Amino acid sequence: MAAGDTVQKGQQWKIEFASFAYTGYLPTSVTNKLTSDDEVVPDERGATISHILRNPRREISLDLLIKSTGSITPPAKGDYITITTPENVSTKFYCDDATVSFSTGISRLSLSLVREDSMAATYDA
Amino acid sequence: MAAGDAVQKGQQWKLSYGDLAYTGYMPTAWSIKTEDSDDEIIPDERGATITHILRNPRRTMSGDLLIKDTGSITPPEKGSYVWLHGPDDAAAKYYYVDDSSVAFSTGVTRLSLSLLLEDSQADGAEWDSTENGQATGQNFDLTTPADITDDITLNSATAIVRVVDGAGTVLVEDTDYSFSGGTFTLGKDEWLATTLDEAGETATVWVHFDVGAPISIVITCIES
Numbered sequence: 001m002a003a004g005d006t007v008q009k010g011q012q013w014k015i016e017f018a019s020f021a022y023t024g025y026l027p028t029s030v031t032n033k034l035t036s037d038d039e040v041v042p043d044e045r046g047a048t049i050s051h052i053l054r055n056p057r058r059e060i061s062l063d064l065l066i067k068s069t070g071s072i073t074p075p076a077k078g079d080y081i082t083i084t085t086p087e088n089v090s091t092k093f094y095c096d097d098a099t100v101s102f103s104t105g106i107s108r109l110s111l112s113l114v115r116e117d118s119m120a121a122t123y124d125a
Numbered sequence: 126m127a128a129g130d131a132v133q134k135g136q137q138w139k140l141s142y143g144d145l146a147y148t149g150y151m152p153t154a155w156s157i158k159t160e161d162s163d164d165e166i167i168p169d170e171r172g173a174t175i176t177h178i179l180r181n182p183r184r185t186m187s188g189d190l191l192i193k194d195t196g197s198i199t200p201p202e203k204g205s206y207v208w209l210h211g212p213d214d215a216a217a218k219y220y221y222v223d224d225s226s227v228a229f230s231t232g233v234t235r236l237s238l239s240l241l242l243e244d245s246q247a248d249g250a251e252w253d254s255t256e257n258g259q260a261t262g263q264n265f266d267l268t269t270p271a272d273i274t275d276d277i278t279l280n281s282a283t284a285i286v287r288v289v290d291g292a293g294t295v296l297v298e299d300t301d302y303s304f305s306g307g308t309f310t311l312g313k314d315e316w317l318a319t320t321l322d323e324a325g326e327t328a329t330v331w332v333h334f335d336v337g338a339p340i341s342i343v344i345t346c347i348e349s
Contacts, residue, residue: 026136037172054168054171054172054173055168055172055173055174056173057174065138066138066139067136067137067138067139068133068137068138068139069137070139071213072139072143072212072213073157073159073213074157074158074159075159076159076160076161076162076182077158077160077161077162077164077179077182078160078162078164078177078179094177096164097158097161098158098159099156099157099158100156100157100212101154101155101156102141102142102143102145102152102154102155102156102157102188102212103141103142103153103154103155104140104141105140105141106138106139106140107138107139107140107141107143116173116174117173118169118173118174118175119174119175119177
């Protein structure tokens with residue numbers, strides 16, 4: 001067992017941030033979502049008879065500590081951000097929201113990223 | 126290591142508030158968005174996004190500050206401007222006050238600010254020589270009254286649209302003030318004479334432009 005390794009005894013679990021990486025920053029929270037807009041169609045008694053799913057996309061929300069090699073200037077809305085996803089794929093996302101928070105302690109970057117299936121070619125161009 | 130320094134052992138981090146500075150106040154929490162925009166999303170006929178249209182890029186900042194004894198318990202008015210150095214700004218600049226409040230308790234009095242700087246409103250004009258964003262050191266001498274002049278450099282702005290004093294009075298062009306050849310002049314016989322009539326008084330004039338934030342000049346009344 002190397003220094004810093006995490007060891008599990010008994011039932012094994014998925015832990016930590018898997019393969020997530022964003023240079024200059026350390027994650028404290030990563031939320032990964034595959035989602036879409038969902039129009040629910042009910043019957044005459046209100047029971048669901050259809051889900052109409054539109055605009056499939058991946059949304060990732062991140063809370064990060066800023067290393068000394070990172071930047072205290074948050075990305076602009078609309079910027080493309082490249083991260084390594086927890087699934088270990090280097091991927092470009094559209095920055096939907098970015099805020100840097102300051103305190104007496106470590107500065108923090110919060111990011112909301114989105115990658116619509118329909119925009120993948122645009123983001124990767 | 127100087128007294129008060131923070132020392133990091135191991136992995137190094139960005140700490141504290143960067144270069145944030147607002148005279149008279151100490152931050153307890155601060156956040157910034159470098160470039161927020163209004164985002165109009167255009168879907169195709171099946172609802173999938175095909176375009177993001179980004180408009181009105183702007184920088185926003187907000188936070189909470191403890192008020193030092195040199196600060197003011199009167200919050201800045203919505204729509205006014207504060208001179209402040211953001212955490213990652215190269216230099217201090219005027220920010221538009223979108224919201225502000227002062228909270229009182231048995232402890233330290235606190236100022237909360239929400240500030241805004243639209244790209245379309247930045248750096249319209251500036252005084253040729255400034256201190257904290259204002260043209261200062263201008264005295265109106267009751268013994269030998271004279272016009273007050275200072276030079277303005279127009280950047281993206283092309284014209285002065287309004288000049289207002291600290292009481293909200295709109296000054297009259299070519300009567301109370303004039304602007305020609307880059308020189309801004311407050312005439313000694315009109316607004317100056319009626320506003321400053323006692324040594325020790327000060328008055329502030331805000332100069333508004335067609336583009337960018339306004340700039341201000343502070344005049345001190347003296348009697349030599």
